[in-house]
Amino acid sequence: MKKTVQITAALSLVVFGLTLSGAQAQALKYAGKTITVVTFDGPQIGEPLRRHAPEFERLTGAKVNIVLTTFGDLFPRLLTDFQNANSFDAGVFAPQWLGDYVSAGYLAPLDTLIKGNAALKWGEIAPFFREFSATYAGKTYTVPFDGDFQMVYYRRDLWANAQYKKDFKAKYKYDLRAPRTWKEYRDMAEFFNGKIVDGKRIYGAVEAMARNQQSYWILGSRASAYMQWKGTSQGIFFDVANMKPLINEEGFVRALTEWKEIQKFAPPNVLNYGTGEVRNGFTKAGESALAIDWGDIGSLSADKDSVVKGKLGSVILPGSDEYWDRDANKWVKMAGGKINYAPYAAFGGWSGAVNAKSKNQDVAFDFLAFVGQPSNSNEDVTIGITGFNPYRTSHFKSADLYVKNGMDAGDAKSYLNAISSSLRNKNLVLDYRVPGASRYQQAMDVGVSEALSGQKTPKVALDGVAAEWEKITNELGRAKQLNIYRQSLKLQSLQ
Amino acid sequence: MNPSLPKHTKQSTRSRRVNKREELGFLIPALVVVLVMSIFPLVSSLILSLTRFQYSSSGLQLEWVGLSNYAGLLADARFWGGLGNTLIFVFVGVLFQYALGFGLALLLTQKLVGRRFFRVLFLIPMMITPVAVAYIMKMVLNFQIGPLAPIAKAVGLSELPWFADSNLSRLLVILGDTWQWTPFVLIVLLAGLEALPQEPYEAAQVDGATPSQMFWRLTFPMMLPVSSGVILIRLVESFKIIDMPIVLTGGGPGIATESTSLFAYYTYRNFELGKTAAIAYLLVIVVSVLASVFVNTVRKRALEVAG
Structure with missing residues (x-):
């Protein structure tokens, strides 16, 4: 009898529990x-x-x-x-x-x-x-x-070193500061390349240059300030009037040429660096003075095995004191010595x-x-x-x-x-958002890799990319692609 | 008139019918598997290769483009570049694997200390999944911080432009592939070596033949059937190389290490399904032709030896 009561009580509890949880579930x-x-x-x-x-x-x-x-x-x-x-x-x-x-x-x-x-x-x-x-x-x-969007990271501790400041100014005739232009970035990479830091030889810069490892976005970051100066709706990848590729315009060619030169101040196998190697190389191995990356290096600097904690400087992507006017086909100096910044939302x-x-x-x-x-x-x-x-x-x-x-x-x-100044910038560059985006990107990936490895000159490689882009645009329909590209930039469709 | 004859004929006809039904019953599952797993994909991918895939809200749209995917590929430098790279990986890689595999197999037939241990050790790369092998090779072949870095630095290997130079990059891929697949060649050749008859060797020894003479006059010719089999398998398999280049180099620099299969994968990633299928078919044609040439050459050689 006692056993029956116990079983009945237990069953009642189960039924009550199920009912209650069912009621709760229904209330959700x-x-x-x-x-x-x-x-x-x-x-x-x-x-x-x-x-x-x-x-x-x-x-x-x-x-x-x-x-x-x-x-x-x-x-x-x-x-x-x-x-x-x-x-x-x-x-x-x-x-x-x-x-x-x-x-x-x-x-x-x-x-x-x-x-x-x-x-x-x-x-x-x-x-x-x-x-x-x-x-x-x-x-x-x-x-x-x-x-x-990508930013430049640098070692604040090195930039604050009085001796380095003095030596840098003596060599380059301007102050050592967070790089404002790509020329300054290059000078700083050159200056710090080979310096002995904490008993170890460091390199000037690490950047993702490997194929199939997002290097095409670095090219966009390096070219953006040369290619866009009128605000986001201007775009840097295609002519908004006819969808003609801008990838082989002088702004991109200069960016790729400058990028290739950075290899001299980078680890010997930098051509096999993807974003993972850049992040680990900069934050964990402490192997370079400068790096380009998305916001990830910032949060990774806090990791247990980070060697740059307390030493990390971040700055908006460098700009340029001149831009490539694609219509006039010439370089134009910014008025009043200003710098054109165009952070790229890669x-x-x-x-x-x-x-x-x-x-x-x-x-x-x-x-x-x-x-x-x-x-x-x-x-x-x-x-x-x-x-x-x-x-x-x-x-x-x-x-x-x-x-x-x-x-x-x-x-x-x-x-x-650095994030705030990038996000407040009205000249942020939008990535291309047209059908077949991954096809355009892949063509760019191959061209960038050919140029960085020296198989082709930057101009020849980017001409090849432009030809491939034209082929893709023609296949997918120029008018359709153009309208979609314009819509992505908040421009009116062309009928 | 023999009354039993019609009865017997009836019985045997019925029994033949039953047998046929039984035969069909046994055959149908296999036929279904072959149709579903082999014939259907082959036919559907052939049709796909003659179309261009377009996506729309109304659903799947396949535009019939005839042979234009094939024509486009045959006019595409990237396709030919990929095929050239694949041929290099196949012929150089298989040569390395065969030479190394044969050498190691010969070594393992000797009465060496720890022979069993080395047999197992040599087989390990083959047991690891190919992508994992590729990542291991990526670490090993990193001459800056990898385990071979001190040696590489001492002999100047670390200074070579491994990822900028097309040939050096290809060499990296070949080294990785060789490391993974030499054990397969080794195990097949070892089995062949251990099955060789001993009498010819005893006779050769009596005649005073040197080890080198015994290898070239006895071992090598007697191993030809096994060798050609393992080479054929490796040739066909190597044409599909993708894991090693995608992990080690991503196909770069440029397209220097992009194999045909990797090109097909990149094309698939762009959702160009028709073009991907066309690449696959072109690769099938190339592999079939080369495999036929190889088999015919080996058969002729075997007939010459026998004749």
Whole structure:
């Protein structure tokens, strides 16, 4: 009898528990709904999504499946899915691919959903990402997670050294300071190359020069100030009147020539350096005085094995005191000795978008908004493993969170200043977002590699890229490509 | 009239029918597997190679372009460059693998101390997944900070432009591929060597033949069937090389180490499915022609030796 009572009591408890949890689940907004989100496993990018998913599930009752894939596979995998299965409710990818996805109608416009989500604090996102990166033909398609533009990093400790300052001025006839132009950058790389620091020979600079390792974005960063001076809508890659490639214009040729020269002040195997080698080489091995990278070096400087903690200086991409006027076909000096800065939003920053055919668009959007809302993103952009870099005004208002997550206060201040000055710049350069973007990019990758390895001169290599770009444009339809390129730059379509 | 004859004929006809049904029952699964796994992909990829894939909101659109994918590739310097690189990887790589594999196999037939240990040790690269091997090679061949850096620096290897010079970059890829696949050649040749009859060697020894004479007059000719088999397998496999160049050099500098398979992969990554299929078919044609030439040459040689 006693046993029967015990069993009955236990069963009652189980039933009560199940009922209670069922009731709770019903009370949650998305109970019983499941979404699948696909992204890149770097492990960056996948990491923050996987970390935030359980909390979103707890708060909403939804089930979130995160599918991770390689970078190379992400673009075709999304395309295939949009075409057939539509098994992905959302994707986190490069905004560069919007040209392919939006023009085919695969993505859902998010304007209404954004307006209805106060927690996302959309207005806090830097204007460039809100107005250019996230939008396409007047509609918003993505939620930005990442402020991707490249910067220059340097060793503050070396720059502060009195002897180096004196020697530098004696040799180059100007003060040693954070580089303002590419010429200054080159001089500084030359000056520090071979110096003995902490008992070790260092190189002048490390930059990603390997093929298939994102080196084409470095070329964009180095050419931007030579090619764009009228603001973001001017663009640097194609002529907005006829889609003629600008990649072999003098501005790009000069940038590639200067970049090739940097090899003299870089490690002997720099031609095999990708972004990973640059980051490790600069932050962990301390092998160079200068480096070019996205915001990642900043957050990686706080890592346990970083040798640049407390020594890191960050600065907006160097500019130029002259630009290449593509219409007049000549170099033009900036008025009043000014410097033209044109920070390049290379890649454009990882962003989330919702599949237009998803049956759970609201859930998918809410998950993306949850990841991107300040309470999560403020923390994410301070952690190296996320791969997310600052993109909201709240991200660079205070250095406290960066310091809390291990960054040196001086490093954080310099880092946030560089980000802030890049984001405030009205001349930020937008990456090309036209269908076939990866084809254009691949042609550029080959040409850059041919020039850097000396197989071809920069001019010949870039002429080859331009010819390949023309071929792609003709194949995909010049008028269509031109209109899409213009729309991405917020210019009116040409009919 | 034999009354049993019709009965017997009926029975055997029925039994033949049953047998045919049974035969079909056994054959159908295999036929289905071959159709689904082999014939269907072959036919569909052939059709794909004659189309251009376009994506739109209305769904998959395949535009029939005839042979233009093939014509475009045959006029593309990148395709020919990739094919040239592949041929270098195949012929130089397989030569290295065969020479090294044969040498090591001969060594392992000797009564050396630790012979069993070395047999296992030599096989390890083959047991590791190719991408992992490529990453190991990337570390090993980093003459700045890799494990060979002190030696490389001492003999001046670290100063060579490994990633700027086309031939040196190709050499890196060949070295990596050789490290991975020599064990396969070794194990096949070792099995062949151990199966060789001893009588000819005993007779040669009695006649006073030197070790070199015994190798060139006995071992090498007797090993020809095994050698040609392993070379053929490696030739065909090497044409598909992709892991090593993509990890070690990304295909660079320029396209100096871009193999045909890597070119196909990059093309697929751009979602140019028709062009990717065309590259695959062109590669199949090249491999088939070269394999046929090789097999015919070996057969002729074997007939000459036998005759």
